[in-house]
Amino acid sequence: MQMNGQSDIPQIEEIDITNTAKGSIGYYWLKLISDGFGSPINVPVMVARGMGDGPILGVTAAVHGNELNGIPVIQRLFNEIDAKELRGTIVGIPVVNIPAFIRKKRRFNDGVDLNHIMPGKKDGNISSVYAYRFIERIVKKFDYLLDLHTASTGRINSYYVRADMSQTIVQKMALLQNADIIVHNPPSDGTLRGAADDLQIPAITLEVGNPSTFQKRLIRSGVEGVHNVLCHLDMVDDEIADLDRDTVICSASKWIYMDTGGLLSVNVELREVLKKGQKIAEVRNVFGTKIKEYFAPEDGIVIGKSISPVNQTGGRILHLGIIKT
Ligand SMILES: [Zn+2]
Numbered sequence: 001m002q003m004n005g006q007s008d009i010p011q012i013e014e015i016d017i018t019n020t021a022k023g024s025i026g027y028y029w030l031k032l033i034s035d036g037f038g039s040p041i042n043v044p045v046m047v048a049r050g051m052g053d054g055p056i057l058g059v060t061a062a063v064h065g066n067e068l069n070g071i072p073v074i075q076r077l078f079n080e081i082d083a084k085e086l087r088g089t090i091v092g093i094p095v096v097n098i099p100a101f102i103r104k105k106r107r108f109n110d111g112v113d114l115n116h117i118m119p120g121k122k123d124g125n126i127s128s129v130y131a132y133r134f135i136e137r138i139v140k141k142f143d144y145l146l147d148l149h150t151a152s153t154g155r156i157n158s159y160y161v162r163a164d165m166s167q168t169i170v171q172k173m174a175l176l177q178n179a180d181i182i183v184h185n186p187p188s189d190g191t192l193r194g195a196a197d198d199l200q201i202p203a204i205t206l207e208v209g210n211p212s213t214f215q216k217r218l219i220r221s222g223v224e225g226v227h228n229v230l231c232h233l234d235m236v237d238d239e240i241a242d243l244d245r246d247t248v249i250c251s252a253s254k255w256i257y258m259d260t261g262g263l264l265s266v267n268v269e270l271r272e273v274l275k276k277g278q279k280i281a282e283v284r285n286v287f288g289t290k291i292k293e294y295f296a297p298e299d300g301i302v303i304g305k306s307i308s309p310v311n312q313t314g315g316r317i318l319h320l321g322i323i324k325t
Contacts, residue, residue, distance in 0.1 A: 009027050009028060009029050010026075010028055010029070011028070011029045011030075011031060011040070011042065012028045012029070012030050012031070012045070013030065013031055013137065014030070014137040015028075015030065015045060015047070015091060015137060015138055015141045017047065017049060017056065017089050017091075017141070019047075020047040020048075020049040020089075021049065022049055022050070022051050023049070023050065023051045023083050023084040023086075024049060024083050025046065025047065025048045025049075025078060025081075025083050026046075026047045026049070027044070027045070027046055027047075028044075028045040028046075028047070029042035029043070029044065029045070030042060030043045030044075030045045030137065030138065032098075032130055032133045032134060032137070033126065033129060033130055033133070041098050041099065042098070043093060043095070043096065043098060043134070043138070044093065044094055044095060045091065045092075045093060045138070046074065046078050046090075046091070046092035046093075046094065047089060047090070047091055047092075048078060048081050048083045048086060048089065048090040048092075049083060049086075049089045050083055050084075050085075050086030050087045050088050050089060050235065051083075051084055051085075051086070051087075052086070052087035052088070053087060053088065054086070054087035054088020054089070054233070054234065054235045055088045055089075055143035055144060055233055055235065056088060056089045056090075056091060056141055056142050056143045056144075057088065057089070057090050057091070057142070057143065057144045057145075057146070057226075057229065057230065057233065057235065058090075058091045058092075058093070058138070058139065058141070058142035058144065058145045058146070058201075059073075059074050059077065059090065059091070059092050059093070059145075059146045059148065059226060060092075060093045060096050060145065060146070060147045060148065060192065061073065061074055061093065061094050061095065061096065061147075061148040062094065062095040062096055062097055062100075062101050062148075063096040063097050063114055063115050063147065063149065063192055064097065064100065064106040064107075064113075064114070064115065064149060064150075064152070064211075065095075065097045065098075065099070065100025065101035065102070065103065065104065065105050065106060065107070066100070066101075066104050066105055066106050066153065066211045066212045067106070067148075067149050067150040067151075067211050068150070068211070068212060068213065068214060069148065069150050069208040069209050069210075069213070069214060069215055069218055069219055069222065070094070070148025070149070070150075070206075070208060070222065071094045071095065071214075072214055072219045073148055073208065073219050073222035073223050073226065074092040074093075074094045074148075075092075075094060076219065076223050077090070077092065077223055077226050077227070078090075078092055080223070080227075081236075085236060085237065086230075086235055086236060087234065087235050087236070088143075088233070088235045090230070090235075091138070091141065091142065093138065096114070096134065096192070097114050099130075100114070104212065106152060106153065106211075108126070108127040108130065109126070110125060110126050110127050112125075112127040112128075114127060114130070114131055114192075115190065115191050115192055116190040116191070117131050117190055118131050118135065118190055118191055118192050118194060118195035119131060119132060119135040119195040119198070120132030120133070120134070120135060135195055135199075139192070139195065139196055139199070139201070140199060142196070142201050143201065144169075144173070144201065144202050144203070144229070144233065145192075145193070145196045145201050145202070145203035145204075146173070146203070146204060146206060146225075146226060146229065147192050147193055147196075147203060147204070147205045147206070148206050148208055148222065149205055149206065149207050149208070150207060150208055150209050150210055150211045151207065151209070151210050151211055151304055152211060153211050153212070153308075154306060154307060154308030155210075155211075155304055155305065155306050155307060155308070155316065155319075156209075156210050156270060156304060156305060156307055157207045157209060157210065157270070157303065157304040157319075158179075158180040158181050158207075158270045158271050158302070158303055158304065159179050159180045159181075159207070159208060159209065159218055159221055160179050160180055160181040160182065160183060160206075160207045160303055160304075160321075161174045161177050161179045161181070161182045161183070161204055161205065161206055161207070162182075162183050162185040162193070162204065162205040162207070163182060163183075163184065163185065163204040163205070164184070164185065164186045164187055164197065165182070165184040165249070166184075166186070167202060169202045170202045170203070170204060172232060173202060173204050173229055173232075174204050175243070175247065176225060176228035176229055176232055176240065176243070177204070177206060177221075177225035177228070178221065178224060178225060178228070178241070178243050178244065178245050178247065179206070179221075179225070179245070179247055180245060180247065180248065180270075180271055181247065181248045181249075181250060181271070181301060181303055181321055182247055182248075182249050182250065183250045183252070183253045183303065183321055184249070184250065184251050184252065184324070185252075185253070187203070191205070192205075193205050206222060206225065207304075208221070208222045224241050227241065228240045228241055228243075248271075248301055248321070248323060249323070249324045250300075250301065250303070250321035250322050250323055250324060251322055251323075251324040252321075252322045253300075253303055253319060253320060253321045253322060254297075254319075254320055254322070255316050255317075255318070255319055255320075256280070256294065256296075256297065256316075256317045256318045256319075256320060257314055257315065257316055257317065258283065258292075258294075258311055258312075258313060258314060258315040258316075258317055259292075259313060259314075260283060260291065260292055260313055261311060261312040261313050261315070262283040262284060262285050262286075262291055262292065262311065263283065263284045263285070263286065263309045263310060263311075264281060264282075264283050264306060264308075264309055264310075264311045264315060264317065265281060265282060265283075265284075265309065266280060266281045266305045266306055266307070266317060266318055267279065267280060267281060267282070268280050268281075268302050268305070268318070269302065270302050270303075270304070270305065271301060271302060272301070272302045273299075273300075273301050273323075274296040274299065274300050274301065274302065274320070275296065275299055276296055276297065276298045276299050277295050277296060278295060278296045279293055279294070279295055280294050280295060280296055280317065280318055281293070281294040281317050281318065282294070283311075294317055294318075296320065297320075298320075298322065299322075299323065300320040300321050300322050300323060301320070301321045301323055302318060302319070302320065302321075303319040303320065303321045304318070304319035305317070305318045305319065306318070
C-alpha cells in the first residue's frame, strides 16, 4: 500500500477486508482509473470490520454524481457503528461516480449514465472500464448491497425503495427501510442493482429525497434503514427500529410524459393517492394561455414529480406507482 499525497489515507487497488484489523474502521483510496496526466482517480472506501464473523454489507452512494443524501447516511453510519460489537463487515462507498461528483453532475465525464452500463466492459471507453473495475474490485466482495440514490435534477421524490419483491431476502431488506413507498421492480439491465443481482448479491435501491442537497430528516431515515438491515442480518445486537410508517407497496410504476412543450405545473403532492382521470398537471404557453391538461391514466400514488416548469416535448410530469391490491 502506498500513501495518497493529500493525506495519510492508504491507496489500494482492490478491497481486501483483511487489510482492516478486526474490531476497527479503515479508510482507503481505491484507484480505479487514471486521468490524462496519469494521476489516479480514487474512490473513497470505508471498511468497518467486526470482531466476529458475518456477511459483508456494501452501502454505495452517488452513482449519479449529484445525488448526495446517501453520503451523510454512510458517514453517520460509520460514526455510529462500534466495530468491536459488529459481526461481519460494512463497506461504505460514499461516492461511486467520482468524475460526476467533482463536476456536480449526474453523468460520468463522457456523458454516459453509469447506472445504465453496469457491469461495464473490461476493454472499452472510460465509463465502461470504470464500471467494470468498480464491479470487479468492489461490488464482488459484497454479500448484500444497498444503493442510495435521490431524484434527478428538476424533480422531487417521496422516500421510496426499488426492489425485486419476489425474492424473500430482498423483500425483507426493502420493508426494513420504513420507506413511504416500495416499488416492485425486477432489476433492469445496466443498473448497479441489476449487476449485483446477476452476481446473486441481494440488492435494493433507496431513493432518498432530492438531488444536490443534504436533507436531515431523510438522512436519518436512511441511517435507520441500514441499521435495521444490520439487525436483521444479525450483524449487530440492537433492536429493529419501529416501522411506524405505513409503507405503500406498488406492483409497478410508470412515468407520465408531456407530448408537447411549454410551462408545466404539477398540481398533486408527493404520496398523494390518485384516481384514474384525476387532473394532475397543466401546461401553459409563454403568454399564459393554457394549452394542455394531463390526467392520471389509472389509479395510483405519486412517487415523484417534476418541479421544473420549462419542458420540451417528452418532459417528465409524474412518476405514478400502481398500488398492489
Ligand atoms: Zn440516481
